[in-house]
Amino acid sequence: MSRQQLLISLPEAAAMVKDGDKVGIGGFVTTNKPMALLREIMRLRRRDLTIIAPPSSMEVDMLLGLGLVEKLITPYLGAEAIAPLGPFHSGWAGKRFAVQETDLGTLVAGLRAHAMALPFIPTRGVVGTSIPSLNPTLRYVEDPFGGPPLFAVPPLEMDVVLLHASQADCYGNVQHLGATFVDQLLAQAGKKVIVQVERIVSSEEIRRHSENTSLTCEFVDAVVLAPYGAHPMASQNHYRVDAEFLKEYVRVAKACVKGQPGLFEDFVTKYLDNPGGHTDYLSIVGLDRLFSLGEGV
Amino acid sequence: MLVKMQATAKETAAVFIARQINNEDYISLGTNLPVTAAGVLLAQMTHAPDAKINVLSYFVNLADIDSFPDLGQVANPSVARWADGVMSVEQLIYGIRRMDLCFAGGLQIDRYGNTNLIGIGDDYNNLKFRGPGSVGTSTVMANCKKFFIYSNDHSPRTLVPSCDFISAYGWGSGGADSRSKLGLPGSGPKYVITPKAIMDFDEDSKHMRLKHLLPGTTMTDLIQSTGFQLIVPEQLEECEPPSDNELEILRLRVDLKGYLRNSPEN
Numbered sequence: 001m002s003r004q005q006l007l008i009s010l011p012e013a014a015a016m017v018k019d020g021d022k023v024g025i026g027g028f029v030t031t032n033k034p035m036a037l038l039r040e041i042m043r044l045r046r047r048d049l050t051i052i053a054p055p056s057s058m059e060v061d062m063l064l065g066l067g068l069v070e071k072l073i074t075p076y077l078g079a080e081a082i083a084p085l086g087p088f089h090s091g092w093a094g095k096r097f098a099v100q101e102t103d104l105g106t107l108v109a110g111l112r113a114h115a116m117a118l119p120f121i122p123t124r125g126v127v128g129t130s131i132p133s134l135n136p137t138l139r140y141v142e143d144p145f146g147g148p149p150l151f152a153v154p155p156l157e158m159d160v161v162l163l164h165a166s167q168a169d170c171y172g173n174v175q176h177l178g179a180t181f182v183d184q185l186l187a188q189a190g191k192k193v194i195v196q197v198e199r200i201v202s203s204e205e206i207r208r209h210s211e212n213t214s215l216t217c218e219f220v221d222a223v224v225l226a227p228y229g230a231h232p233m234a235s236q237n238h239y240r241v242d243a244e245f246l247k248e249y250v251r252v253a254k255a256c257v258k259g260q261p262g263l264f265e266d267f268v269t270k271y272l273d274n275p276g277g278h279t280d281y282l283s284i285v286g287l288d289r290l291f292s293l294g295e296g297v
Numbered sequence: 298m299l300v301k302m303q304a305t306a307k308e309t310a311a312v313f314i315a316r317q318i319n320n321e322d323y324i325s326l327g328t329n330l331p332v333t334a335a336g337v338l339l340a341q342m343t344h345a346p347d348a349k350i351n352v353l354s355y356f357v358n359l360a361d362i363d364s365f366p367d368l369g370q371v372a373n374p375s376v377a378r379w380a381d382g383v384m385s386v387e388q389l390i391y392g393i394r395r396m397d398l399c400f401a402g403g404l405q406i407d408r409y410g411n412t413n414l415i416g417i418g419d420d421y422n423n424l425k426f427r428g429p430g431s432v433g434t435s436t437v438m439a440n441c442k443k444f445f446i447y448s449n450d451h452s453p454r455t456l457v458p459s460c461d462f463i464s465a466y467g468w469g470s471g472g473a474d475s476r477s478k479l480g481l482p483g484s485g486p487k488y489v490i491t492p493k494a495i496m497d498f499d500e501d502s503k504h505m506r507l508k509h510l511l512p513g514t515t516m517t518d519l520i521q522s523t524g525f526q527l528i529v530p531e532q533l534e535e536c537e538p539p540s541d542n543e544l545e546i547l548r549l550r551v552d553l554k555g556y557l558r559n560s561p562e563n
Contacts, residue, residue, distance in 0.1 A: 028353065028386065031374050054386065055432060078429035081369045101415065103464065105436025108390050125436030127479050128466030130413075134421055148480030178377055179354045180385045236374040243370075 006172040006223045010278055013194045013224045014040035017160050020070075021046070024190050025053040025060070026163035027233065028181040030079055030241045033059050034162040034196050036229035036278045042066055043272055052111075052158055054104065054182040057233070058249050062272075064097065065253060065264055073100040073156070075107055082246050101134040108185065110156035115188040120152035127151065161190030164230045165214065166237050168197045169205070172220035175212045178236035187219040196226040198238050228282055228290050239293035245285075304539045306492045306511035307557040308547055311335040312539040313495055313509070314445065315343065317488070322397040323349040325389075325437065331368040331556035332490070333400045333447050338365055338551045339543060351396075354389055355380035364550045368557075390433070394482065396441040401486070404428045405460045406446055408505045408525045409475075410467025410486035410498060412438075413460035421462070431464035438465035443487045451491035453524030468503035475503065494519055495536060499528055509536035 014037065017023060023041075027033040038059050048070045053060055055076035063069050102110075105125035113121045122141055132138045132151055141152040163186065166177040174195050176183065187193045195215065200223070206213060229235075232245035249267065256264040275281040282290060304312070314336025318324065322345065324337055338359055341348055346360035353372045357379040359365065367373075377383070384392075403412030404426070414431050416424035438444050446467070448455050467486045469475040476485050489496040489505060493514040496505050506528035510519060520527070539547070552558070 029372065031353070055430075074430060076430040076432040080372055101431075103431035103435035104386070104433035105390050105393075108387050112387075123436065124480060124482075125439050127439060127481060128469055128476075129431075129435050129464055130415065130462040131431065131435060131464070134415070134462070143480075148478070150480075178374060179383045181354065182386045184385055185387045234374050236377065240373070240375065 003171055005170045006217070006220060007170045007200065008222050008224060010036060010040045010196075010224055010226065013037055013196075013222055014044055014046075016192060016194060016222065017041050017046050019046055020048045021159040022050040022052060022157055024158040024161035024186045025051065025056065026161065026181065026183040026186050027054070027230070028179070029055045029076065030057050030082075030246065031179075031230075031234045032164045032176075032181065032183075032236060033057070033230050033233040034164040034194075035059060035231060035233060036226035036281075037162045037194060037196050037224065038063070039272060039278070039281065042068065052107075052156055054107065058246060059233075061249075061253060065256065066268070067096065069097045071098040071100060073102055073107065075102050075104045079246050079250065082243060082250060100137065101131050103131060106131065106138070106153055107156070108182065109153035111182070111185050111189040113153060114155035114157055115185065118155065120154050122150040123153050124150055156189065158186070158190040160192045160194065161186045163187065163193065163195045163215075164226075164235065165195055165197050166235070167199050167201045167205075168195060168220075168223045169201055169203045170223065171203065172217035172223050173203075173206045173213050174215040174220055174223070175206065175209075176214040176236065177212060180214050184215060184219075187215050192221045193219055194222045194224060195220055196224040196229045198227055198229065198235060200225050226278055229278065231282070231285060231290065231293075239290070242289070242293055302558070304512065304544055305558055306513050307332050308335075308539060308544065309511050309536055310490050310492065310495065311339060311547060311557055312543050313536060314490065315339040315543070317445075318345050318348060318398065320345045320347045323395055324351065325396050325399045325441070326350060326352045326371060330400065330402060330447050330449070331371075331552070332449075332492075333445070334368055334371045335547060335551050335557055339547055342546050342550060343543065351389065352376045354386050355383045357381070362550075364553055367554060368552050369554065390436065393437055393440040394442075396437070397443065399437050399441045399444045401434045401438050401444055401446050401465050403446065403448060403460075403464075404455070405457045406448055406455060406489060407457055407460045407467075408527075409469060409471050409503055410446060410489065410505065411460050411463045411469065412446060412465045412467065413462050414464040415462040417461055419461065434465035438467075438486070439481050439483060441483050443484050446486050446489045448489075448491050451493040451519075451522050453522065456491075456523045456525065458525040468498065471503045473501055473503055493522060496527065504528055506530065507533065509534065511536060
């Protein structure tokens with residue numbers, strides 16, 4: 001009997017995500033976002049999703065703009081200096097999705113609680129803030145050792161977790177070769193984990209530096225080859241954030257907020273619906289543009 | 298030439314921040330705010346070559362670099378080139394108690410140093426303006442040893458009597474024991490820094506108090522720009538201006554693009 005190979009295509013991976021799923025998204029703000037997987041899922045218009053994401057950006061904003069989100073759990077939605085003051089496609093006034101207000105420490109506590117099968121993890125992080133009054137899943141808990149009360153953070157479940165990393169072998173051993181952000185915890189807490197990578201390498205290559213393996217195949221259910229798959233976000237070791245592309249999206253999304261949805265619809269048609277797949281998307285963005293994003297400021 | 302130009306308010310603020318930093322500090326550069334980043338970098342390049350700086354979960358040391366390419370793009374994975382190591386974000390959170398200095402921003406900052414990144418409005422379900430969210434500020438500011446609050450906007454819209462929502466707790470409704478009563482281990486916000494002024498907090502009431510006016514701002518302007526009554530000490534000390542050496546490093550190695558010199562939006 002031979003080892004199971006986990007390499008599947010982007011459409012096969014997207015088919016693992018169902019309407020109503022709780023979807024975890026890896027990466028951090030504008031770095032290492034599983035954009036190729038998300039574009040595939042958005043193209044299929046998977047809906048009623050619960051999105052669980054560490055600091056997030058355009059990928060979550062687009063899901064909201066397309067009306068695919070039922071509940072959003074993220075501590076941050078923005079693009080730092082490119083859009084410092086918050087969501088761009090602010091369907092927040094009269095919004096049709098629920099928000100479970102959180103901060104990064106609270107999110108990590110919920111994921112950790114689920115990974116460890118604990119009913120809750122206590123946190124002091126939100127004591128005194130408005131977050132407990134805005135997020136009814138958090139409950140006051142007495143300190144059995146006599147200290148001031150804390151908040152109990154219940155487990156955060158995810159049906160499927162989508163991640164982006166540098167490389168993997170066909171058996172699902174993944175190497176980020178850099179910061180892992182919250183990806184390892186998401187993988188420990190998720191029911192199914194799909195990782196898109198810049199390149200597939202041999203088992204020998206992985207084993208040459210097995211200390212670089214950030215997720216062993218125990219935590220991975222599927223691997224997808226997606227070179228430039230984080231575009232327009234940055235991919236560690238490979239390319240920078242495409243700031244001009246993000247700025248264009250922010251303009252489009254802000255026009256949408258002001259009651260001009262035409263530009264957003266055009267953007268969706270051009271980059272989401274018209275391309276026949278990932279490589280088609282890359283040619284629409286243009287190879288010259290992609291290659292110009294190589295490291296170096 | 299560059300060095301002959303008088304220090305701007307933002308440069309003065311950055312130099313103030315740099316002078317608060319000790320060589321042994323562990324500092325988290327959580328945000329993309331050029332003024333705070335400039336302060337930390339300047340400290341590292343002058344009196345704090347051993348300060349541990351965390352950016353995007355990389356631990357970097359910038360003491361000997363020629364120059365920093367872009368202060369507007371601090372949280373960028375290419376900082377890896379100066380990294381001694383990297384930890385997961387989860388590991389960083391478990392180690393927040395070690396952080397000596399962190400920075401918080403806010404759509405609103407109130408007179409007791411509470412900050413709001415959640416949104417503006419009375420009705421949470423129908424906000425007038427939705428903010429970016431708390432990021433890690435709730436947990437970080439609860440636990441880190443001390444923090445500074447920075448805002449590019451000093452107006453009654455931002456400096457408000459009370460925040461509509463609190464994402465990071467400062468001194469609550471005031472009082473030196475307000476944090477210890479809740480069991481919050483960190484020593485809370487120490488300074489509030491804007492392009493108009495540097496403020497601290499009264500030792501007993503923890504109400505915000507003017508410390509220094511920054512170049513270009515008059516007392517009348519400051520009072521009109523603040524949405525509550527600041528405590529103004531009888532003797533107001535002038536902020537010690539940047540030295541030639543500090544300005545030279547700031548302009549030639551830290552802020553090549555001039556975020557602190559000419560861009561009012563940064």
